[in-house]
Every structure is written in C-alpha cells, then in structure tokens.
Amino acid sequence: MTTLDNKPGTAHSDERPRPPSRDQAGALVGQAGRYGVVILGVLLVVLFSALKPATFASWDNYRSILDNQSVTTLLALAVLVPLIVGHFDLSVAGVLAMSQVLVVGLISQHGVPIFLAI
DSSP states (O other), X not given: OOOOOOSTTSTTSOOSOXXXXXXXXXXXXXXHHHHHHHHHHHHHHHHHHHHOTTTTSSHHHHHHHHHXXXXXXXXXXXXXXXXXXXXXXXXXXXXXXHHHHXXXXXXXXXXXXXXXXX
C-alpha cells in the first residue's frame, strides 16, 4: 500500500506557493479586532495632536482626560474579577451610582471630610 505524500520537497507535491488559508486570514482579522480600539485611540490622539498642537497636545489636556476616566477605569477593574471567574455581576453600576450619591451627600450635607466619606 502506497500513500501520496504532499509535503513540499517530495516528488508528488506541487511547488506552487499557496495563498493564505482562511484560518490565517481569520486569525489576522481576530487580532485586528482585539487591538482595533487601542490602535484607533492612538491614531485619534496622533491626529488631533497634529491638527491642534497648541490645545490638544498639552500636558493639561492629557491630565484632564485621565482624570475624567479614573472612575470608569476603577469600575472596569471591579467588573474584571467576577468576569474572570465566570460570573456576570450586573450590580456593579448600581453600587457605583449609590456610592457616588452617598459620598457627595456626606460631604455636602453633613460636612464629613472627604477621606472619611470615601
């Protein structure tokens, strides 16, 4: 019993290069989908920094952007732990909203120091 061996370099193989398979193309699209938002964000920062270098590309603006996103970042980190273990915790947003209302109320209505209110 003989078998045909289609490995490159054998007598029965065709030496033409093969186009990328659908699996390879799918992997490339998957990687683009995974990092697409990050790449888009970097491209937007570069674009706006080039268009408005006096206002957008300033340390104060970058600091303001990072300050505004700190609560969202902490919320994303809080959701990350339950998602890793396989649970969907939908109460995180509600707890965040109630905590913000409680902290602001303690500070403004009752005069509690910020660090104690947090």
